[in-house]
Amino acid sequence: MEAVMRQTWAFLFRGYHITRRYIGWVIVFNFYALVTSATVALIGVAENNYQLTLTLIVGALLWNYLSRLYEEIAMSIAYERWEGTLEYTFMAPVSRAVHLLGVSLFSLLNSIVTSVIVLLGLMLFTNLNLRGANLPGVLVVLAVSTVAFVGLGLFAAVFPVMSPERGAEATHIFQGSLLLVSGVYYPIDVLPRWLQPLSAISPATYTLSACRKLFGVGNSGSTAEHLAGAPLSAVWHELLVLALMGAIILPLGLFVFVRIEAWAKKKGKLKRTG
Amino acid sequence: MQQPAIQVRNLRKSFSKRTGFRKKSELLAVNDVSFHVMPGETYGLLGPNGSGKSSLIRILSTLLIADSGYVRLLDFTLPAQAEEVRRIIGRVSVDAAFYKKLSARENLLYTALLYGQKAREAERRVIRILDQLGMEDTKFSTPLEEMSRGMQQKISIARALMINPPLLLLDEPTTGLDPKSRRDVQSFLEDLQAREGTTILLTTHDMAEAERLCVRIGFLAHGRLVAEGTAAQLMRRSGAQTLDDAFIKLTGEELVEEEDEMALVED
Numbered sequence: 001m002e003a004v005m006r007q008t009w010a011f012l013f014r015g016y017h018i019t020r021r022y023i024g025w026v027i028v029f030n031f032y033a034l035v036t037s038a039t040v041a042l043i044g045v046a047e048n049n050y051q052l053t054l055t056l057i058v059g060a061l062l063w064n065y066l067s068r069l070y071e072e073i074a075m076s077i078a079y080e081r082w083e084g085t086l087e088y089t090f091m092a093p094v095s096r097a098v099h100l101l102g103v104s105l106f107s108l109l110n111s112i113v114t115s116v117i118v119l120l121g122l123m124l125f126t127n128l129n130l131r132g133a134n135l136p137g138v139l140v141v142l143a144v145s146t147v148a149f150v151g152l153g154l155f156a157a158v159f160p161v162m163s164p165e166r167g168a169e170a171t172h173i174f175q176g177s178l179l180l181v182s183g184v185y186y187p188i189d190v191l192p193r194w195l196q197p198l199s200a201i202s203p204a205t206y207t208l209s210a211c212r213k214l215f216g217v218g219n220s221g222s223t224a225e226h227l228a229g230a231p232l233s234a235v236w237h238e239l240l241v242l243a244l245m246g247a248i249i250l251p252l253g254l255f256v257f258v259r260i261e262a263w264a265k266k267k268g269k270l271k272r273t274g
Numbered sequence: 275m276q277q278p279a280i281q282v283r284n285l286r287k288s289f290s291k292r293t294g295f296r297k298k299s300e301l302l303a304v305n306d307v308s309f310h311v312m313p314g315e316t317y318g319l320l321g322p323n324g325s326g327k328s329s330l331i332r333i334l335s336t337l338l339i340a341d342s343g344y345v346r347l348l349d350f351t352l353p354a355q356a357e358e359v360r361r362i363i364g365r366v367s368v369d370a371a372f373y374k375k376l377s378a379r380e381n382l383l384y385t386a387l388l389y390g391q392k393a394r395e396a397e398r399r400v401i402r403i404l405d406q407l408g409m410e411d412t413k414f415s416t417p418l419e420e421m422s423r424g425m426q427q428k429i430s431i432a433r434a435l436m437i438n439p440p441l442l443l444l445d446e447p448t449t450g451l452d453p454k455s456r457r458d459v460q461s462f463l464e465d466l467q468a469r470e471g472t473t474i475l476l477t478t479h480d481m482a483e484a485e486r487l488c489v490r491i492g493f494l495a496h497g498r499l500v501a502e503g504t505a506a507q508l509m510r511r512s513g514a515q516t517l518d519d520a521f522i523k524l525t526g527e528e529l530v531e532e533e534d535e536m537a538l539v540e541d
Contacts, residue, residue: 007390087371265337266339
């Protein structure tokens with residue numbers, strides 16, 4: 001058990017020191033996340049429409065959290081290919097579950113930091129006031145949807161294992177597709193009809209729907225001074241779907257990763273740095 | 275009778291290579307190779323680029339799965355007991371693969387933690403190894419990207435040894451090093467072998483290195499082990515005066531020093 005704890009810590013230790021060494025880029029990425037979120041939220045401010053502003057703020061905040069979480073996990077293998085360390089990580093006597101747990105924990109910490117920065121920034125750019133929002137409920141929804149998004153990250157992480165050349169590109173296509181169909185900034189029904197069914201299989205759709213209710217978006221009682229957030233019981237349907245998705249996607253993602261790793265070892269795909 | 279520490283029998287590994295639109299050809303990287311390495315022995319595999327040396331090391335390192343054949347390292351067979359094998363091997367590859375922005379200390383502590391070791395104990399061990407390799411303590415906090423290739427390779431050797439493995443797989447560990455670093459590494463390996471009795475499988479292009487370090491040597495060409503024996507036996511068998519000439523006579527090939535044979539054999 002002690003050894004497993006140390007192995008998990010290894011990925012946090014590595015992530016911390018890499019972040020420290022690339023601190024300039026970390027600041028740039030967080031600045032960019034803040035600016036793009038503020039740019040979107042200011043569309044609502046320009047319209048002088050608090051409900052629209054809140055819709056966009058919740059979308060920007062949650063997308064920053066979920067996409068960063070997904071991206072860090074999905075790209076972890078691609079980063080190792082670029083550094084040339086993938087073979088050494090795969091050669092270490094660490095189970096894939098512990099490896100991916102360590103990677104996911106660091107990604108989670110990273111996502112939380114980015115989300116806090118974006119939230120504080122949005123409070124500067126808009127007159128965002130969270131009084132009345134069901135924030136504990138939002139945290140519950142985020143905790144449940146985190147499991148599903150970690151699973152999606154694991155699924156996407158297999159692309160760089162499969163293809164040194166195209167893997168990293170595929171993870172971004174997948175991420176872009178989630179942004180398109182999940183109703184991050186607009187209602188799903190504005191999508192072309194043929195695209196709308198895809199939103200039902202994206203965990204982000206349910207996360208956003210639940211969190212908007214908990215923030216009080218769409219509730220006529222919500223004002224700029226005081227939000228009328230829904231109770232947690234109002235989002236049980238979304239929570240149930242997210243919990244089911246997490247229970248399926250996470251173990252399935254791990255299973256697929258392990259199978260693809262074995263395939264890559266047969267085909268000699270671990271070697272090249274891409 | 276003593277069991278070999280490494281036993282390889284009838285090992286085969288092929289890669290498919292794209293040769294045109296919808297056309298693929300099979301390339302045999304390792305072709306029916308058999309050899310063994312006794313405990314405490316240093317065994318050398320010599321071969322030109324594309325002869326299958328790195329593929330063989332990768333199979334033994336659990337990074338490649340062979341098409342067929344038998345591989346046993348101490349008490350464990352591959353690929354069935356890959357998890358156990360990973361605990362008993364240390365590997366040094368021709369390219370010192372590290373997080374280049376991180377310091378030597380950070381890279382090595384990461385590896386120690388990955389192997390479930392206590393950071394402080396691992397750090398003490400590493401400093402001792404680096405000292406034996408002729409490296410100053412002050413370099414320990416230097417980012418890898420600021421180090422010469424020789425220094426990076428010494429860190430790579432320290433990484434492989436910090437877990438105290440009974441089996442060491444060295445894939446061209448001195449390729450590209452300056453003469454002094456090359457000598458430092460070779461002396462260190464001799465000391466290690468004498469002191470710890472570590473079993474070493476070494477691939478190299480360097481005949482002098484093979485003669486100096488290896489008890490027995492195998493010549494690889496086109497994925498086949500074409501000859502095996504002590505340096506003296508190989509020279510006697512081929513009627514050559516030098517190991518270099520023996521290699522040319524027995525394999526019909528010349529050794530060309532390049533860094534990466536795998537680019538030739540993988541698709």
